[in-house]
Each structure stands twice: as structure tokens, then as C-alpha cells.
Amino acid sequence: MDLAGISKVLPDHTVRPVTMEDIPALLDLVERLTTVVLGEPDVSESEMRDDLTGAHFDLTADTFIALAPDGRATAYGQGYDERSGTGWVDVYIDPAAADKEFDAIADAAITAAVARIVASAKARGEKTVHVTSNLYETETRMRAAYERAGLVVETVYWRLQRLFTPNEVLEQPVVPGGFAIAKVDPRDDAVIEQAYHLFHDTFSEHHGHEGQQRSLADYAEDSRSAESFDPDAWWFVWQGGSPVGLLIGDNRRAEQGFGYVPAIGVQKQVRGRGVARALLLSAFVDYQLRGRVGVQLGVDTGNTTGATRLYESVGMNSLHTAIALGCTVEV
Numbered sequence: 001m002d003l004a005g006i007s008k009v010l011p012d013h014t015v016r017p018v019t020m021e022d023i024p025a026l027l028d029l030v031e032r033l034t035t036v037v038l039g040e041p042d043v044s045e046s047e048m049r050d051d052l053t054g055a056h057f058d059l060t061a062d063t064f065i066a067l068a069p070d071g072r073a074t075a076y077g078q079g080y081d082e083r084s085g086t087g088w089v090d091v092y093i094d095p096a097a098a099d100k101e102f103d104a105i106a107d108a109a110i111t112a113a114v115a116r117i118v119a120s121a122k123a124r125g126e127k128t129v130h131v132t133s134n135l136y137e138t139e140t141r142m143r144a145a146y147e148r149a150g151l152v153v154e155t156v157y158w159r160l161q162r163l164f165t166p167n168e169v170l171e172q173p174v175v176p177g178g179f180a181i182a183k184v185d186p187r188d189d190a191v192i193e194q195a196y197h198l199f200h201d202t203f204s205e206h207h208g209h210e211g212q213q214r215s216l217a218d219y220a221e222d223s224r225s226a227e228s229f230d231p232d233a234w235w236f237v238w239q240g241g242s243p244v245g246l247l248i249g250d251n252r253r254a255e256q257g258f259g260y261v262p263a264i265g266v267q268k269q270v271r272g273r274g275v276a277r278a279l280l281l282s283a284f285v286d287y288q289l290r291g292r293v294g295v296q297l298g299v300d301t302g303n304t305t306g307a308t309r310l311y312e313s314v315g316m317n318s319l320h321t322a323i324a325l326g327c328t329v330e331v
Contacts, residue, residue, distance in 0.1 A: 001079055001116040003064050005108040009101075010066050013074065018063040023048055025073040026065065029092055036095040037138040038320060044255040046227040051090075053225060055218035056083055062116060064109070075105050079113025081129065084214040087117030089133045089151075091142065099141065106145035114149065114329065122331040132326040143323065151325040155302045160316040161258075162284065163294040170288055171314070173281035176274050180238040181282050186231050186248075192220045195234065198246045202265025228252040232290075233259065235282060237266060237275050244270050247279045249287070253296050259287035261297040264307075276310055284314070298322070 007015040018026070026048055034042040052059060057080060066075035077091035091109045093102055114131055121129040133151060135142050164170070175181055184191045196219045214222075223229060233249025245266030253260040261283060266276050287295050296319070299307050 001061060001064055001112050003112060005112055006064060006066060006075070006105070009104045009108045010075070012069060014067040015064060016067075017060045018052060018065045018076065018078075019059065020049070020052065022065050022073070023052075025067065025071070026076055026092075029073040029076055029094065033092055033095050034136075037136050042320070044252060046255065047252045050226045050228050050252065051078075053227075055214075055221045056081070061120075064112065066105075075109060077109045077113055079116035081117045081120035081124075082214065083124065083218070086130045086132055087114075087121065089113040089117070089131055089146075091133075091145075093142070102141050103145060106142060107148065110145060110149045118329055118331045126331050128328050128330055130326055130328045132324065134322050134324050137321045137323050143325070146325050150327045150329075152327060153323055154326050155300050155324045157298050157300055157322040157324060158308075158318045159296060159298050159320040159322065160311050161294055161296045161319045162314065162316045164284075164288050164292070168288075170285050171281055172285065173278040174274065175278045178239060179244075179270070179273075179275055179278075181235060181279055182238065183232065184234050184236045186223060186229075186234045189220075191234070191236075192216075192223065194236070194243050195223075195246055195248070196220070198236075198243055198267075199248075199263060199265070202245065202267055203263070223248075226250065228254075228260075233283070233286070235279060237270070237279055239270065245275055245279060247283055249283060254292075257293040259283065259290070259292045259295045261295060264297070276307075277314065280310065280314055300324075 003015045023045060027043060027045060030043040031041040062080045063078045065073055068074050074094040075092065080088040082088055089110060091106060091113065093105050097105065117129055117131060131151065133146055186192050186195060193216060196216050228250040230249055230251045235247040236243040237245035247261060248263040249259055249261050264276060264280060284295055299311060301308060
């Protein structure tokens, strides 16, 4: 990533690529930001570590950190070509920055991140790449910066939460006739391949999934190498010996005491029969037995599969709202 533009805006700072030793400084920056925009910190160390790793992710080329003379991080960002038809831009700026300074840092950071994604996609022979980013709806200054760069709002996400009260007896799952729900081991290559195909099948209508072509090898590496990887929280729904749905849980919110469900989906032909509800309730019961205080997940409010109704029916409530932005860029 070309950092000259960022360095020009912050001449008294050290601007360089991120290293894993920067985790404490990055956590401090993100905690300060989320406390301002949400009223509470919303980051864990495992999430931060996972955010800086993954298939094809290059810390030296894909990231930057800006350190003030006192050593505090005042800006951090990444421009990551996911090699799946999309590129990911993520920028965090000290919430104490005055508007003029904030805008200058944001514009320079987004420009550098998008340029990095475009250069990487071009080197692979791509003609276009879809640049994406997410941010909390209360980050109005950052949203304005993304929109100045040409990104537009594509959808809105909710972070949902189901808290378990002390000694609560949770609703037990009722598995519809003809189906079975069981844990599977994603360390098994056959299981990870089945999960890969189920994920792409059940999420084919979801925002951001169109045109993505992440390979099985990348899917397996990203899943298994993540610090939040939890091989005890993968579930399949079976019908007649074939998997027709999945739920994947991980440990990204374990530091706060929560289970987290980054993916739950069932194939079209079995929707509307109570399968997904039984799958989710199975995970609730399991997480409670494992000592978690509740479960969180994210959902696209524009989801056409009825997911929001499902989550509301099992007692999940909205915790935070995020905005997904994007635009297609020629390379």
C-alpha cells in the first residue's frame, strides 16, 4: 500500500504497515472509537488477530498504522483483495480528530486502500473488482468519506443478541420428521468440503455473495486458521443421509462470554419447515451448557429468506446497526 498520501496528511506521525505487535495499539484505537459511536467497546483481541490474517492477506502490502509521537495509534486501515471478486476496505480514525483533519485522513486512507485492491486485482488479470466496506450507522463522518470515494449504501445489517438469564430453561429444539441435526468436525476434509458447498448454496441470495468465487482451499484455510475457530460449534442438518443445512459458530465473542454464529442457512427445498429454528435452538442449548451468557449474530435486514423473523421468534433483539457500502471499480 502506498502510504505517501497518509504520511503527508500526518507529517508528525510514523506511518507504516501493521505488525502483529501493534495489536495493543490497534485495540486501544478501536475501543476508543466504538465507545464513542456505540457507547461501549465492541472489539476483542481474537477478532483483531483474525482481521489481520487469512488466505492471501499480506500485512506489509495490505495495511497501515499511523502512530502519534506519544505512541498512540490515531489511524489504521487495510485494503485487501480477497481474490473472490471483491476487495475489502476498512479504516479506523481517532474519534477525537477535528472534522477537517478527520476528513483528510479518511480520504487519504481510502484512496490508498482502494489503490492497493485495484493493483492486486489488475496483477491477477481481473477487469473489475467490487470494493466493499462496513461501518456502524453512527459513524457518520466515515460514511461521508466512503461516499466521497464513490461507495454507496447497499444494505443494512443488525447485530442481534439473545441473552440467557441465570438458571433459564431454554426452549428445546423440535426437529421436524425426516431430518436430523448433529455436530460435525470441520477438521475433517470431507466435512469442510460439504460445508463449503452448503455455504455457497444457502447464501447464494445474500448481499455480497454474488460473483464471489473464493476457493475451497481458501475457505478451509480461513476457517481453520482463525483464532476464533471453534470446531465444537459446527452443525449440519441431514435429510436422507445428505446435508441440507448448516450452522457455524465461533469464538470471536468468547472474551465477552458470548457464542457467535457467523453462518446459518438451509437449502431452499427445506425452508419453512422449522429446520433452521431447530438448528438455532440446538446451538443456544449447547452454548448455554458450555457456560456462555448468550449468543450473537449478524443479519442482513434485506434478507429474503425470512431470517429476521426467525431470529425474532427465538427471542433475539437488535444490539447494533451497521451499514454495508460498495462500488464496482474498473482495474
